[in-house]
Amino acid sequence: MNYLKQNLKQRTAVLFIGITLLGMGLLFQSCDKDDDKDLGARPSITLSTTQVFNSIGNQAITQLTINAPEGLTQINVLKNGVPFESEQISGSPTTYEWEYSYTVDEEIGSTINLTFTAVDTEERSSEPVFFEIRVTAKPIREIAAGNLLGDHIWYADTIYRVNGFVRVGKDELQGDGSFVQEFGTLTIEPGTLIIGDKESKGTLIVQRGSKIFAEGTKDNPIVMTSEAPIGQRLPGDWGGLVLCGRVINNQGPNIELEGGYGGYHGGNVALDDETESSGVVKYVRIEYAGIPINPNEEVNTLTMGSVGKGTVIEYVMASYGLDDAFEWFGGSANGRYLIAYHNLDDDWDVDYGFQGYIQFGLSIRGANLADQSGSNGFEVDNNGQGTDAEPFTAARFANITNIGPKKTRETAINTNFQHAAQLRRNSMLRIYNSFLTGYPDGIYIDDARGNSSAHAINDDLRLRNVILAGVEGWGGNGFGSAYDPDIEGVIEGLPFLDGNGDPYGNHPNAPRGRSLKQDASDVFNVVDWFNIPAYGNKRLAKWQDAGIDPTIFDVVEKPGVLPLPGSMLLNAARWDNVPEASEFEQVPYIGAFGTEDWTDGWAEWLPGIQVYF
Numbered sequence: 001m002n003y004l005k006q007n008l009k010q011r012t013a014v015l016f017i018g019i020t021l022l023g024m025g026l027l028f029q030s031c032d033k034d035d036d037k038d039l040g041a042r043p044s045i046t047l048s049t050t051q052v053f054n055s056i057g058n059q060a061i062t063q064l065t066i067n068a069p070e071g072l073t074q075i076n077v078l079k080n081g082v083p084f085e086s087e088q089i090s091g092s093p094t095t096y097e098w099e100y101s102y103t104v105d106e107e108i109g110s111t112i113n114l115t116f117t118a119v120d121t122e123e124r125s126s127e128p129v130f131f132e133i134r135v136t137a138k139p140i141r142e143i144a145a146g147n148l149l150g151d152h153i154w155y156a157d158t159i160y161r162v163n164g165f166v167r168v169g170k171d172e173l174q175g176d177g178s179f180v181q182e183f184g185t186l187t188i189e190p191g192t193l194i195i196g197d198k199e200s201k202g203t204l205i206v207q208r209g210s211k212i213f214a215e216g217t218k219d220n221p222i223v224m225t226s227e228a229p230i231g232q233r234l235p236g237d238w239g240g241l242v243l244c245g246r247v248i249n250n251q252g253p254n255i256e257l258e259g260g261y262g263g264y265h266g267g268n269v270a271l272d273d274e275t276e277s278s279g280v281v282k283y284v285r286i287e288y289a290g291i292p293i294n295p296n297e298e299v300n301t302l303t304m305g306s307v308g309k310g311t312v313i314e315y316v317m318a319s320y321g322l323d324d325a326f327e328w329f330g331g332s333a334n335g336r337y338l339i340a341y342h343n344l345d346d347d348w349d350v351d352y353g354f355q356g357y358i359q360f361g362l363s364i365r366g367a368n369l370a371d372q373s374g375s376n377g378f379e380v381d382n383n384g385q386g387t388d389a390e391p392f393t394a395a396r397f398a399n400i401t402n403i404g405p406k407k408t409r410e411t412a413i414n415t416n417f418q419h420a421a422q423l424r425r426n427s428m429l430r431i432y433n434s435f436l437t438g439y440p441d442g443i444y445i446d447d448a449r450g451n452s453s454a455h456a457i458n459d460d461l462r463l464r465n466v467i468l469a470g471v472e473g474w475g476g477n478g479f480g481s482a483y484d485p486d487i488e489g490v491i492e493g494l495p496f497l498d499g500n501g502d503p504y505g506n507h508p509n510a511p512r513g514r515s516l517k518q519d520a521s522d523v524f525n526v527v528d529w530f531n532i533p534a535y536g537n538k539r540l541a542k543w544q545d546a547g548i549d550p551t552i553f554d555v556v557e558k559p560g561v562l563p564l565p566g567s568m569l570l571n572a573a574r575w576d577n578v579p580e581a582s583e584f585e586q587v588p589y590i591g592a593f594g595t596e597d598w599t600d601g602w603a604e605w606l607p608g609i610q611v612y613f
Contacts, residue, residue, distance in 0.1 A: 043068035043118040043126040045075075051132045053140040053159070053613065056108065059101045060133040064116060066096040071121040078115040102133060109611050110135040111229070134229070136613040138193070145200065148184045156191040156220075159613050161227065162202035162238070169210025171244070171264050179254070179264070187213040190283070191220040193612055195227040196238020201291050203239025203299055205263055206278055208246050216283030218315075221602040225612060226288035233288050233608050235344050235369070236322030239299040240289030243278045245307035247271060249330025250353035250382065250389035257305050257329065259293030265305030271332040271355050271391060276308025278333075283315045287607045290322030290344070298323035301343065307333040309356070317341060317603050323371070324379075325363070328354035328395065336360050337598050341605070342555075345371040346379040347402065350429060353382070353391035357583050359398045362561060362592045362599070364552065365438070367405040370414035377402035377436060378421035378429065386425035386450025394428040394460070398584045399573075401561075401591040404438025407553035409473035419444045419517070420468070423461060426450025430462040430580070433573040435591035437469040437543040438553070442515040445526050453524040465536040465574045467590060468515050472542035515539050536574050557606060562593050570594060 048063035066072060075098075077084045106112060112133040118126040138159050145164025152168075154160050170182040186206070188194070196202030204224070206212045216222040226237035242257065246267030249255065257263035269276045281302070289301040301321035304313070306329065313335040318325035325340030330352035340347035340363035347363035363377055382393045402420050405413040420436035423429055424446030436442060443463065445453050455461035516539075518526040530537050540546055547567025549560025563569045572590045575581040587594060604610060 164200040169207035171207035211279035237288040277310030280312040307331040324349040342366040370416035381425035398432040400434040469540040469543040
């Protein structure tokens with residue numbers, strides 16, 4: 001066995017670290033010769049850092065602090081479980097400090113695990129301690145929790161690791177109810193990689209009045225993702241991106257986002273003020289976000305609180321988040337070319353009087369990823385209580401493709417999936433020229449709190465040229481509500497019941513749910529309303545009738561997002577019955593795509609296997 005040589009000079013260490021503790025204790029045998037010796041006097045080692053990210057050619061450094069009351073004989077070092085050549089030590093002080101450095105020459109993506117044990121003059125061994133070095137393509141800069149004031153630039157030749165709540169600007173509530181505000185600007189170069197520290201709940205927050213300019217390109221997008229290695233990335237590995245603005249909402253001027261982490265939003269800026277901006281988020285992928293701040297209080301992948309109309313949100317992909325993909329809490333920010341991919345909760349979550357315009361959005365769900373609260377494509381509220389607070393939630397969505405988890409009759413899906421669109425709590429959402437399929441329920445007009453059906457009757461809640469499609473052999477033109485040859489007793493518009501009159505249950509082949517659903521009402525019939533000819537809505541027996549590519553449901557390197565040649569979607573759009581048509585690009589197709597794939601070049605469908613660093 002080779003040993004580290006004693007260094008009587010105390011040194012310090014600076015380094016970048018990540019984690020993976022190997023259960024390697026079985027590789028070490030105690031050197032105790034006398035079992036009667038005082039085990040409390042055994043040597044011990046602590047490391048200044050236990051994990052480091054480092055690029056090829058640089059030194060990974062950690063400082064060993066060793067306590068050996070009986071004197072120190074040697075330090076044993078293993079590299080990936082094998083004795084590693086080091087230098088011998090000697091001497092008898094009771095406390096020792098060494099700076100240990102390792103020059104990285106392994107290939108990108110490699111992991112080097114070093115294990116240290118200390119042996120004293122009584123031949124007693126310390127417990128092993130572990131130092132992991134992960135080889136990265138670029139050096140990593142640690143960004144500590146706190147406020148970024150003034151102007152900051154994050155460069156593409158560096159990887160940035162966000163620790164705790166990193167805030168662009170300062171917006172702190174004082175004891176007297178006032179706020180201390182200072183402003184900052186963060187510019188992120190195209191191609192920059194940002195990772196979030198899981199242990200400290202790394203989250204990037206743009207405070208009110210401050211700005212982020214995260215403007216990637218089609219060929220060089222900005223990526224914000226998990227710090228975990230390939231095969232270990234999970235939803236909720238870090239916080240996500242939070243934008244806080246000063247536009248009015250229906251809750252008040254100083255509302256704190258869920259979780260209580262100091263994300264205040266709202267103010268007195270008018271909804272139509274085009275100068276109010278939180279910056280630019282363009283060609284950005286945000287992956288594995290949504291870490292819980294408190295139990296059942298997660299950050300969304302992209303959270304927008306009262307964000308202004310001058311903000312640019314385009315070409316953003318939210319993947320594998322633990323909560324919602326995109327959530328708007330009031331404000332008026334517009335958005336285009338958005339992707340919600342395999343997130344756990346809702347894809348398009350709209351609250352607190354949001355009135356922006358969103359066009360060209362794709363959401364695709366994973367069959368097993370759903371939240372216990374119930375997962376929907378759209379989840380829309382005026383507010384949590386469903387009151388008449390103004391401004392009403394009346395956002396406009398156009399050219400949305402919502403692909404639910406149910407591809408075939410045999411596809412088993414998580415029983416927490418609910419609706420392609422749950423329009424509830426007194427909301428006035430408008431959806432135009434959009435395609436929805438693959439959910440247990442289609443459109444749900446929910447009056448449990450508030451009166452959304454009244455808004456539908458008054459044409460304040462609108463669906464125009466919306467196509468709902470079922471699943472072949474799993475219902476017909478209702479999401480499980482039409483006749484099935486294996487089960488009797490199906491009534492259009494009612495829950496699916498078995499022969500005993502009970503809900504059929506969670507069998508993966510069971511038709512369950514309805515294409516159109518509502519709470520009990522004496523004056524509103526959701527089917528009649530949806531079928532008003534002037535509205536241009538349609539229900540299809542199965543999604544195949546729409547001419548979509550079946551691989552859009554699959555986890556593959558590149559799903560087929562474009563409609564197939566001859567698809568009815570390609571030329572089915574109408575704009576003559578859309579009151580806000582002038583605010584949209586009036587394309588001829590229904591759903592997010594015509595003949596051009598705007599996801600090419602920047603979207604990533606298999607982020608879990610990408611070598612990012």
